[in-house]
Amino acid sequence: MQQASLFEDEGVQRVSWEPSRQAGLARLAHFQPLAGARYAKTRNFDLGVEDRSNVSCLSPWIRARAVTEEEVLKQVLQRFDVYAAEKFIQEVFWRGYFKGWLEHRPSVWHTFCQNLEALQQRMATDEDLSARYQAAVEGRTGVDCFDHWAAELVETGYLHNHVRMWFASIWIFTLNLPWQLGAGFFLTHLLDGDPAANTLSWRWVGGLHTKGKHYLARADNIARCTQGRFDPAGQLNEFATPLWEEGDHFMAPLVPPATWPNPRRYGLLISEEDVHVDSLPLPTPPAALALLPVAASCGPVDLSPQVVAFRTALMQDAAAAAAVAATAASTEAPCAILAERSARHLIDWAQREALDAVVMAAPPVGPTRDFWLWVMHELNAAGLDTHTVTRRYDQLVWPHATAGFFKLKKKIPKILTALNLQ
Ligand SMILES: Cc1cc2nc3c(=O)[nH]c(=O)nc-3n(C[C@H](O)[C@H](O)[C@H](O)COP(=O)(O)OP(=O)(O)OC[C@H]3O[C@@H](n4cnc5c(N)ncnc54)[C@H](O)[C@@H]3O)c2cc1C
Structure with a gap:
């Protein structure tokens, strides 16, 4: 009350x-x-x-x-x-x-992707793991709150922070499922699904982020914080020990923010990682803009149509706003929608617009970073310079x-x- x-x-x-x-x-x-x-x-x-x-x-x-x-x-x-x-x-x-x-530790993301891929393959032959995983993601575990939240995630693309903590904890410590499969399930359906926040939060719950310190969901806490809508008393493992992993992840130095070259005729590539063009620290307006198609997968995880549609629409909205701003500033930068995430499409666009360079907001660790690191070389080989811009907020944090x-x-x-x- x-x-x-x-x-x-x-x-x-x-x-x-x-x-x-x-x-x-x-x-x-x-x-x-x-x-x-x-x-x-x-x-x-x-x-x-x-x-x-x-x-x-x-x-x-x-x-x-x-x-x-x-x-x-x-x-x-x-x-x-x-x-x-x-x-x-x-x-x-x-x-x-x-x-x-x-x-600082990109190998955590890459190891997660490798482990998840291996688990996905294992499920093809491990019937027990596959059945327990399916029951969890389809909300058929018999733990009412968990089953409700699995359905809520799929339907709405969102879960409250405390629910995410309880859900991940029940997944790992009560259902004894590998944390990577749960993190993959979240990435598929969360509208905010993010390689860093998601992977590291799952590791935090499991006791891998702060080594030896895990988060255990307790039935009385769930009952209190859901105002009695759920009460899984007697159903949760409230005494599990933290997860443990071998080895440490190498700490890499941050990539220093690039210095901007002499202003040239450059094109801005917009990705789902950073769509607000107006607040990017660009020294001169771009001559042209292009939207990189939203990735349909994140590492080995397929994204739900709901997530892809949401991010695609956000990017189109951003492109429309950038076009209005360009018209107002009389720069008239045209905005192309690339048909594919490929070097060929990028190079064609750059040549069509007679660009010297392609620039994008520095993509954080994740699939867009991997794409950029790969495609940069192709662009450079085609005679185009490549640069990234880092927001001051990121530089400070x-x-x-x-x-x-x-x-x-x-x-x-x-x-x-x-x-x-x-
Ligand atoms: C297992 C697990 C997985 C998660 N996966 C994601 C994810 O993929 N993407 C994601 O953005 N957040 C993730 N979070 C963090 C957090 O749950 C969400 O950011 C938050 O619930 C979003 O709701 P909100 O906007 O109402 O948050 P508010 O409480 O209103 O917070 C405001 C903003 O702060 C940021 N924020 C708040 N809490 C956190 C947090 N613990 N970690 C990082 N950022 C936070 C978000 O950008 C959020 O919009 C995860 C947490 C857990 C426990």
């Missing part, structure tokens, strides 16, 4: 994830007054799909940078000071922390994401000052 009163003021609020920057900004404007003490007090409650009034639900837009972290922080800090919105601000920085951490979150957390006030946000 006591918890119910926390939510009385806002009433129910179902979120529809419309794939446009406008819709993301509208959600941000709506959430802004709730980002202070109310968020800190209520954010751990999963009130169900009909009521998302206690969290921002901004992650699908932030994932594609249709709305940037900087914009989110700016809006919130216009209403609250850094202490009043401390909890929410920290959550936003968790994303930068995971992105930066994976930049990533160097501190080498160990635990605390190291970055201490730097948040300085970073906000450097960004002129406080």
